[in-house]
Amino acid sequence: MAYRVVAAVLVAAWLFPALAEGAVRHYKFSVVMKNMTRLCATKPIVTVNGTFPGPPLYAREDDTVILRVVNHVQYNVTIHWHGVKQLRTGWSDGPAYVTQCPIQPGQSFIYNFTLTGQRGTLLWHAHISWLRATVHGAIVILPKLGVPYPFPKPHKDVIIVLGEWWKSDTEVVINQAMQSGLAPNVSDSHTINGYPGPFPNCTSQGYTLHVEAGKTYKLRIINAAVNDELFFKIAGHNLTVVEVDASYTKPFTTDTIFIGPGQTTTAILTADQPVGKYLIAISPFMDTVVAVDNFTASGFLRYKGTHAFSATALTAMPPQNATPVTNTFTESLRSLNSKQYPAAVPLTVDHSLLFAIGVGINPCATCVNGSRAVADINNVSFVLPTTALLQAHYYNISGIFTDDFPGNPPIPYNYTGNTTTNFQTTNGTKVYRLAFNSTVQVVLQGTALLAPESHPVHLHGYNFFVVGRGVGNYDPLKDPKKFNLVDPSERNTVSVPTGGWTAIRFRADNPGVWFLHCHLEVHTTWGLKMAFLVDNGKEPNQSILPPPSDLPQC
Incomplete structure (x- = not known):
């Protein structure tokens, strides 16, 4: 219906x-x-x-x-x-x-x-x-009626949602992990539009994309996975990327899409191969020791006129630790930056923040090993309140949060070096306060504590520009000289490379309370999250609207 x-x-x-x-x-x-x-x-x-x-x-x-x-x-x-x-x-x-x-x-x-x-x-x-x-x-x-795409209109739109499947109840999985203090189990398979495809000892249903030779298809690829960054490929076919996270890009062609949880990539597929059946495959990316579901989910691209029992053309997926593939894809992304869709990159910065993100260990008397895994930003493992932050801010309810979230690590250290101490974090419900229309630069610095890994970080309420990235510790003197302030990619979710950093910029022109967190659900659960509180502006249309009458109560 x-x-x-x-x-x-x-x-x-x-x-x-x-x-x-x-x-x-x-x-x-x-x-x-x-x-x-x-x-x-x-x-x-x-x-x-x-x-x-x-x-x-x-x-x-x-x-x-x-x-x-x-x-x-x-x-x-x-x-x-x-x-x-x-x-x-x-x-x-x-x-x-x-x-x-x-x-x-x-x-x-x-x-x-x-x-x-x-x-x-x-x-x-x-x-x-x-x-x-x-x-x-x-x-x-x-697009608005009468406004064309900045690329040739394709024959057809296709939605492709990538996900994960657990044989167990995911609520049981995470609740058991939180009680034990151990890492939760990984998923049993990945899915393409809800289906894993053929699975060991099981003839599972797979997704099929039907195409006609010579026609073009706009693939709206969405990573809805809980904990895995993914590679996406179609055997024998290239894809032309034209948009990510609802922002147009300069078109570029690739045979492999790299996409983190919460990210979207729109790509044009041209059905330019001989009539037949071709493998569609997704597999995880993880370039460190962290466990992931390593099952390669599959579907099929099938040309009109393909014989019923035609052999499937196969493709080789990148290795699980294929960091060069992720770097090539990420560095190819550029904002379209046209007259109609300019890249309004903030050129000056009012708030220059360094967020060290990673995983630590806190004491836990009731846990299996007397400790539990936690995650943090600037040594703060964020604790969600029992009254919504926006409600507390709007009604000026005290005691729910403080606005003293640290803009830099309390004690600087060699973030990507071999550190064997200071695994413990503090717990708190802290926000970072921003004046309306102020400009913000956040350097998301990965750390090597316990298990360094790539972190897909999502900011609510805003798009941001990814002005720089690198391996190792961010250098505030040298690295900004290499920033792209002309046509950086515009996103709402960005992957911070393992043992490296990513710099983002945005203008705080949307009043309210806005979550920033790792989109690996396990890390969000462990506390790798914080919130920006953006004050109202001076004009009537620069204030948050009143709450709806049916706003749920805690």
């Missing part, structure tokens, strides 16, 4: 453009349990409208989305509209205990936001505990 409604809305938009400009799109998401069979076993999972992945959300740039979420499961629920800037509408952003209290069982909440100045591919997902393992879907933002 949801798909038919969406189709009708889009047809109406094309036929009656005067009526559709700045339209209001109404959706209803029912969060329900549904039995799903994968890897030759059936289990109940939390879904939206009974589907996995969940239904795509379609709208146009400048449309308003009014979406009612009804919670029919036993868990508390929130939905985050990942990458939507939420200008002045932070109440609809979705992270539990940051911008809202969760929607309790039997309750509902209406998310209301406008898609201002954005077009492309994003995603939505649950933002509480590990429910996003199965509660996720695509957001497709079409």
Whole structure:
């Protein structure tokens, strides 16, 4: 039913453009349990409208989305509209205990936001505990009517959602890990549009992309995985990247997409190979000792006219530790930076921050080894409050948080060196305060404590420009001289290289409380997160809007 409604809305938009400009799109998401069979076993999972992945959300740039979420499961629920800037509408952003209290069982909440100045591919997902393992879907933002793509219009749009599948209940997995203090189990397989493909000792269903020779297809690739950065390839075919995180890029061609959790990549596929069947494959990237699900999920690209029992053309996936492949892809990304879509990179910086991110160990009397794994930014392992931060800020409720989050590590050290001490972190609910319209540079510095690894970091409420990256410790004197301030990639989620750093810049022109966290769910759970508090501006349209009347209560 949801798909038919969406189709009708889009047809109406094309036929009656005067009526559709700045339209209001109404959706209803029912969060329900549904039995799903994968890897030759059936289990109940939390879904939206009974589907996995969940239904795509379609709208146009400048449309308003009014979406009612009804919670029919036993868990508390929130939905985050990942990458939507939420200008002045932070109440609809979705992270539990940051911008809202969760929607309790039997309750509902209406998310209301406008898609201002954005077009492309994003995603939505649950933002509480590990429910996003199965509660996720695509957001497709079409250009305003009459505005063409900055590339030839393809024959067809295709949504490809990458994910993970656990044979166990993910809520049990993370709860057991938190009680034991040990790292949680990894997933049992990856998925392409909900299916793992052939699996050892199990004939599992796979995803098939049907194409016609000579035609072009826009692939909206979304990484909704919980804990894995991924490689994506189609045997025998190149892909031309034209957009990431709902921001247009200078087109470039590659045979391998590198995509972190929470990231999206839109690429043009030309069906230019002989008629036949070709492997679509995803595999994990991890260039350190951390365990990941190393199963290569697969699907098929099938040309019209392919014989029923045709052999499949195969492809070799990059090694799991293929750092050069990730570097080549990342360094190829550039903002389109055209007259219509300029790259408004802040050239001056009001707040220059260094965030050392990593994993540590804290004492735990009830844990298996007398300690537990934790994660932190600048030695602060973030503790979510029991009253939402935005609510506490808006109503000036004291005692919920402090605005003294450290802008630099309290004690500088050799971040990427072999450190064997100071694994313990402090716990706190601290935010970093920003004046409206101030400019911010954050250097996300990876560390070598315990287990160095690549961290995909997501900032809510904003896009940012990735102005620099490197290996080792950031050098504040030398490295800024190499920054790209002309056409850096514009993103909402960026991977910080293992044993290295990434520098991002943004302008704090959206008032509210905005979460920044690692999008590896295990690290978010362990505390690798913080929040920016952006004060209201002086003009009437520079203040956060009042909270909705149905805002959930804690």
